[in-house]
Amino acid sequence: MAEPPRIEDLRKALTDRAFPTVGLWNRIEGRPRTAAFDRALRAEVRDPLWLLTRQWQLGEFRGSDAGTAVTATYSVATATPSRFRAGSGPPQDLPGDRPLEALAERRAVPFAAGADPVSYDLRLIIGRRWLKLLGRHLAVQHLRDDYVSKYRIAAPDPDADADSSRAAHAEVWSYLQAVADRRMDGYAFYRHLKSGGNAWDGISGTLLVRPQLADLGAYLVRWFDGLFDQPGADSAWDASRLEHRFSIAAASTGGEKVLTAQEYPGGHLDWHAFSVDPAGPLGGTAPAHQPINRTVFPAPVRYSGMPLPRWWAVEDGRTNFAGVQPDRTDLARLIFLEFALVYSNDWLQLPCDLPAGTLAAIRGLAVTDVFGQRLWITPAGAGQDEDWQRWSMFTLDTIGTQDVAADTSMFLPPTVPKVAEGPILEEVSLIRDENANMVWGLEKVVRLPTGEGRRGSEVVAEILAHRQRFRPVPPADPPRAPIAYQAMSSVPENWIPFIPVHVPGSNRAIRLQRAAMPDAVDGRLVRPRTSLLREGLDGGQPYFVHEEEVTPSGTLLTLAFNRTRWRNGRVSVWLSARRGLGRGEGSSGLSFDRLIDTS
Numbered sequence: 072m073a074e075p076p077r078i079e080d081l082r083k084a085l086t087d088r089a090f091p092t093v094g095l096w097n098r099i100e101g102r103p104r105t106a107a108f109d110r111a112l113r114a115e116v117r118d119p120l121w122l123l124t125r126q127w128q129l130g131e132f133r134g135s136d137a138g139t140a141v142t143a144t145y146s147v148a149t150a151t152p153s154r155f156r157a158g159s160g161p162p163q164d165l166p167g168d169r170p171l172e173a174l175a176e177r178r179a180v181p182f183a184a185g186a187d188p189v190s191y192d193l194r195l196i197i198g199r200r201w202l203k204l205l206g207r208h209l210a211v212q213h214l215r216d217d218y219v220s221k222y223r224i225a226a227p228d229p230d231a232d233a234d235s236s237r238a239a240h241a242e243v244w245s246y247l248q249a250v251a252d253r254r255m256d257g258y259a260f261y262r263h264l265k266s267g268g269n270a271w272d273g274i275s276g277t278l279l280v281r282p283q284l285a286d287l288g289a290y291l292v293r294w295f296d297g298l299f300d301q302p303g304a305d306s307a308w309d310a311s312r313l314e315h316r317f318s319i320a321a322a323s324t325g326g327e328k329v330l331t332a333q334e335y336p337g338g339h340l341d342w343h344a345f346s347v348d349p350a351g352p353l354g355g356t357a358p359a360h361q362p363i364n365r366t367v368f369p370a371p372v373r374y375s376g377m378p379l380p381r382w383w384a385v386e387d388g389r390t391n392f393a394g395v396q397p398d399r400t401d402l403a404r405l406i407f408l409e410f411a412l413v414y415s416n417d418w419l420q421l422p423c424d425l426p427a428g429t430l431a432a433i434r435g436l437a438v439t440d441v442f443g444q445r446l447w448i449t450p451a452g453a454g455q456d457e458d459w460q461r462w463s464m465f466t467l468d469t470i471g472t473q474d475v476a477a478d479t480s481m482f483l484p485p486t487v488p489k490v491a492e493g494p495i496l497e498e499v500s501l502i503r504d505e506n507a508n509m510v511w512g513l514e515k516v517v518r519l520p521t522g523e524g525r526r527g528s529e530v531v532a533e534i535l536a537h538r539q540r541f542r543p544v545p546p547a548d549p550p551r552a553p554i555a556y557q558a559m560s561s562v563p564e565n566w567i568p569f570i571p572v573h574v575p576g577s578n579r580a581i582r583l584q585r586a587a588m589p590d591a592v593d594g595r596l597v598r599p600r601t602s603l604l605r606e607g608l609d610g611g612q613p614y615f616v617h618e619e620e621v622t623p624s625g626t627l628l629t630l631a632f633n634r635t636r637w638r639n640g641r642v643s644v645w646l647s648a649r650r651g652l653g654r655g656e657g658s659s660g661l662s663f664d665r666l667i668d669t670s
Contacts, residue, residue, distance in 0.1 A: 138440030138441040138442040138444065139440060139441050140369045140419055140438050140439070140440055141368070141369075141439055141440060141441055142366055142367070142368060142369075142438075142439045143366070143367055143368075143369050143421050143436065143437065143438045143439070144364070144365070144366045144367075144436070144437045144439075145364075145365060145367075145421065145423070145433060145434075145435065145436045145437075146362050146363070146364045146433070146434040146435045146436075147362060147363040147423065147425075147431050147432070147433055147434065148323065148360070148362050148431070148432050148433075148434050149360050149362070149363065149425065149429050149430065149431050150321040150322065150323035150328070150360060150429070150430045150431075151321060151358060151360070151428055151429060151430070152165050152319040152320060152321040152330075152355075152428060152430065152485070153165055153320065153321065153322060153355040153356065153358070154319065154320040154322075154353035154354060154355040155174055155317065155318070155319050155320075155353075156317060156318045156319075156320075156353055157174070157175075157302060157305045157306055157307040157317050158305055158306065158307055158308075158309060158316050158317065159305075160304065160305025161305070162318075162320070162353035162354055165319060167428075167485075168637060168639060168641050169300065169637055169641060169643045170485060170486050170487045170635060170637055170643060171319070171340060171428075171484050171485045171486050172340050172486055172487065172490060172633070172635070172647075173300045173633075173635075173643045173645045174300070174307075174317070175307050175315050175317050175332065175335060175340065176307070176308075176315060176337055176633070176645060176647035176648070176649075177300045177301055177302050177306075177307075177645040177646065177647065178301070178302060178306055178308055178645075178646050178647060178648060179301050179302060179306070179646075180193065180299055180301060180646050181518075181602045182194070182258050183609075184236075184600065184602070184605065185598065185605075185608070185609055186233075187236055187237070187520070188256075188520070189518065189519075189520045189522075190258070190520075190522050191224070191246070191247065191250070191520055191521055191522065192521055192522035192523075193257075193258065193522065194224070194256050194257055194258040194259075195224075195250060195254055195255075195257065196257065197257025197258055197260070197261050197291070197295055198218075198222070198254055198255030198256060198257030198258075198260070199254070199255075199257070200257065200291060200294065200295075201218065201255065201257055201260060201287075201291055202215050202218070202219075202255060204287045204290065204291065205218070205287070208283060208287070210279075210280045210283055211277075211280050211283055211284060211287070214274060214276075214277065214280075217274050217275070218255050218260070218274065219252070219253070219254065219255045221260075221273050221274060222255050222256040222257070222259045222260045223251075223252055223255075223256065224247070224250055224251050224252070224254055224255070224256050225251060225252075226247055226248055226251035226252070227243075227244065227247055229244075229537075232538060232541050235534050235537050235538050236520065236534060236600075237520050238537065239533045239534045239536070239537035239538075240519060240525075240530070240533055242519070242521065243519055243520050243521055246521050247520075260291075261291065261292065261295055264288050264289075264291065264292050265292060269281075269284075269285070269288070270284040270285060270287065270288030271284045271285075298644065299644055299645060299646070300643055300644065300645040301645070301646075307335075308648060310606040310607075310614065310616075311582075311615055311616055311617055311620075312334070312617060312620055313501075313616065313620050313626060313628065313650050314334050314335060314336050314337075314650055315332065315335040315336070315337060316331070316332065316333055316334075316335070317331070317332055317335070318330065318331040318332070318348060318353065319345075319353075320352060320353035320354075320355040321355065321430040322352075322355035322356055322358075323360070323430075327352040327353070327354075327355050328347065328430065328480075329347070329348040329349075329350060329351075329352060329353060330345040330346065330347060330348065330430075330467065330482060331345065331346055331347075331348040331350075331470060332344045332345050332346075333346065333470070336649060336650035336651070337647055337648060337649035337650060338649050340484060340486045341484065341486070342465065342467070342481070342482045342483065342484060345467060345482055345484070346467060346468050346469060346470045347467050347468070347469045347470065347478050348470050349469065349470065349471060349473070349475070350470075362434060363423070363425075365423070367421050367422050367423075369419035369420065369421055369438070370419065370420055370421075370422075371416065371418070371419060371420075372415065372418040372419065372420050374411075374415075375389060375390045376389065376390025376391070376392055376411070377411070377415055378412060378415065378416075392408060392411055392412060395408060425483055426483075427483055427484070427485050427486065427638070428483065428484065428485030429482075429483045430480055430481075430482050430483075431480060431481050431482075431483070432479065432480035432481075433450065433479070435447070436448040450479045451463070452464075452466055452477055452479050453476075453477060453479060454476075454477055455474055455475070455476065455477060456468065456469045456474070456475050456476065456477040456478070457474045457475075458477075461477060463477065463479070465481055466478060466479055466480070466481065467480065467481075467482060487635045487636075487637065489635065490633050490634070490635045491633065491634045491635060492631055492632075492633055493631045493632035493633065493634070494523075494524060494631065495516055495524055495629050495630070495631050496516070496518045496522075496523075496524040496630050496631055496632070497514075497516055497517065497518050497524065497601040497602065497603055497628075497629065497630035498514075498515040498516035498524075498627070498628070498629050498630070499512055499513065499514055499515065499601055499603045499604055499627075499628040499629075500512075500513040500515055500625055500626070500627050500628075500653050500654075500657075501513075501569070501616075501620075501621045501625060501626040501627075501628070501653070502621075502625045502653060502655075502656055502657040503621060503623060503625070503656045503657075504656065504657060504658055504659055504661070505656060505658075506658050506661075506662075507658075507659060507661045507662075508571075509568055509569060509570055509571070510568075510569040510570075510571075510583050510616075510621050511566050511567065511568060511569065511657070511659055512566070512567035512568075512569060512585070512599070512604050513527075513565065513566055513567075513657070514527040514565040514566075514567065514599065514600060514601050514604065515527050515565075516601075516629075517530045517531075517565065517600045517601055518600075518601065518602075518630075527565035527600070527601075528563060528565055530565070530600070531563060531564040531565045531600075532563075534564075535564065535590075535591060535592065538590075538592045539592055541592075542592050542593065550669035550670075552669065553668070553669060553670050554666050554667065554668060554669060555666070555667045555669050556664075556665075556666060556667075557664075557665040557666070557667050558663065558664065559661070559662070559663050560660060560661055560662050560663075560665065561588075561591055562588060562659045562660060562661050563659075564588075564590060564591075564597045565600070566588070566659050567585065567586075567587075567588075567597070567599050567604050568585075568586040568587070568588055569583040569584065569585055569586065569616060569621075570583070570584055570586045571583060571584075571618065572584045572615075580618075581618050582615050582616065582617055582618050583615065583616040583617070583618055583621065584613060584614070584615050585599075585604065585606075585608075585613065585614040585615075585616075601630070602630065603628050603630060603648060622652075622653075623655070623656060624652055624653050624654070624655055625652070625653020625654060625655060625656070625657075626650060626651075626652070626653055627650070627651040627652060627653045627654075628648060628649070628650055628651075629648065629649050629651070630646065630647070630648050630649075631646075631647070631649075632644060632645070632646055632647075633645055633646075633647050
């Protein structure tokens with residue numbers, strides 16, 4: 072192998088490019104001249120003028136915050152809510168074995184719609200529980216058939232117009248045929264016990280076992296009352312406002328403070344649903360609470376996309392504040408960007424752990440900086456509540472327009488982070504019909520007698536087809552004129568009308584009153600099938616809704632069971648209504664004074 076040519080002058084060879092390939096290797100290595108690193112770890116400043124210039128460029132010489140906070144000592148006074156009032160009802164003690172959502176949202180489980188029994192699923196559950204209790208005791212297990220006969224479930228008669236709601240649907244018909252005269256109507260027995268009746272009433276041969284039946288009957292009542300959270304005489308649901316209204320009170324050494332949720336739509340309950348109510352107290356007593364005194368270390372507030380304090384740090388690119396393009400009138404977005412990009416490093420957070428169901432107020436806060444100076448911090452939101460220049464966050468406002476001192480306390484309601492929601496049993500959409508100049512309550516989902524929800528249009532169509540069998544078909548009468556006069560068109564029976572009426576004592580303000588339309592079979596008035604729209608109907612009372620509650624976008628009401636577990640392990644189940652936004656206006660097709668072409 073030939074030896075490669077030798078390069079005498081490397082610089083000239085590189086300049087003239089005399090050879091096609093020249094390889095160069097060089098490695099930079101440190102040559103320590105001492106075994107000690109004390110001076111290297113000092114980080115000595117070689118150019119103090121450059122550092123002073125950089126500080127001047129960043130505006131650090133104009134800083135007025137001086138030292139950085141090192142420690143903070145605070146004192147927090149706490150109070151626990153002890154009283155509860157649903158709507159305008161009487162106050163009662165606030166139970167501590169269930170979340171506040173169950174007390175605020177619970178409503179009575181409907182077991183009848185007028186004269187028609189419903190909720191056969193729950194009726195059978197109660198009856199099955201009672202029969203199991205009888206089967207566990209040899210002395211009374213022979214009475215099972217007697218209770219089935221006494222509290223029987225009758226099969227619907229398909230030839231009776233009164234049973235159309237139960238015989239018109241195939242699933243309801245087969246369901247009731249399977250349990251009729253085979254299972255017990257437990258709710259009828261439960262109502263008999265709740266009204267003061269004895270468990271052996273109407274049952275023969277129970278003289279020797281009446282003590283056992285009395286104990287079992289009391290146990291059945293306690294079991295069902297604990298199974299569902301149901302209100303007493305007063306409910307927090309305001310049917311005229313389509314929302315919940317309730318109050319709680321927390322008593323402390325400074326006096327009782329009443330917090331009222333005026334417009335709670337249902338769902339997630341948090342502090343922003345409450346306001347300080349200057350009305351009368353609820354009669355709560357102040358439990359002994361020791362103030363919380365702690366010394367903590369402040370930590371800077373951090374969030375995604377926050378500018379980092381170091382020049383060489385790599386920022387998170389998932390949040391790009393530079394890509395936000397607010398309009399000139401978008402003040403809220405501009406303020407948020409200014410806080411995120413300019414003042415974010417001025418905020419510190421202090422840890423303060425509080426149990427759920429606590430009304431806390433800071434009594435004092437002292438901050439110590441790196442220079443040892445101790446500063447007393449006053450609340451930024453103090454002052455008058457009606458002062459528009461007052462700044463506040465996570466604080467409670469005051470009901471009314473009176474000029475009172477601002478409330479700077481913070482409320483952690485006794486709620487749960489997650490609630491399991493069952494399937495929708497009822498769904499009603501209140502929509503505006505500009506063509507008919509009225510409001511309609513559209514029953515989208517109707518609860519069947521078996522306890523399941525089904526589309527309202529299908530339910531009314533099956534009932535209408537079933538009822539038309541009882542109406543004799545008149546002989547065909549040919550039209551005598553090319554046109555006919557129709558006074559009013561028809562609408563589906565799941566469209567419940569609400570007509571505007573004057574508010575008593577006012578000539579301008581109006582409210583919406585529930586009305587009725589004639590059916591297509593015999594002209595009887597169509598009644599609502601959902602408990603949301605049957606408000607006061609079974610008691611012969613009219614139902615009014617405030618006109619402003621039905622917005623142009625509509626109002627959606629749903630009814631479903633909720634289930635959650637409290638911190639003591641107790642399971643709470645309750646039936647609740649929830650309010651939401653609709654999908655705009657609609658038209659029922661209702662018209663008056665029409666000419667029909669008969670040709």
